[in-house]
Amino acid sequence: MTLLSIYGPTLDYSKQQKDEFFFQLEQIIKNVPARNRLAVLGDFNACVGKDWEHWGHIIGQHGTGSLNENGQHVLELCASCELIVSNTYFAGSNHSKVTWRHPHSGHWHQLDLILIRRKNIRNVLHARSMHSADCNTDHALVRAKLQLHPKKIHHVKLKNKPRLNIINMKDSDTCAKFQCTLECVSG
Known part of the structure; x- marks a missing residue:
């Protein structure tokens, strides 16, 4: 499994800086x-909203808030790389979906996301934000439970007993010596 931990540009960044960030992230994902x-x-720093009718192959029916500029970038990235926003696929209270509270307006937003490949959605059992986690930040921790089935990478080969065809040996002393050696090694 490959995990990429990112910190996206805030809304204060220029359009060119945001485009460059998401372009570089797309290149990393495609590699x-x-x-x-x-x-x-x-x-x-993206709100992907709850417009699952238009973005149904990317976001689920349990999104929150409205789409912002960074959210549009995230949705386009997901479409390009066949990713989904796993946070939006699980029902729950709005409090279990949002991750950050705006200091002035007091509105809650879902800025922290977990994107996974669309073909692996069945491996995500649940995703939600955890407001009780003490992480020394103004963002809530986002947790996803995954069910992984690791594949065997290495196959251990059992050491077989040495096999020698001693029947056709002409020298009986050499044959006896090999037979004794084989019995000692395998015994």
């Missing part, structure tokens, strides 16, 4: 082998 499970997690 991860397709056979690897992939999770891109972090503070994207």
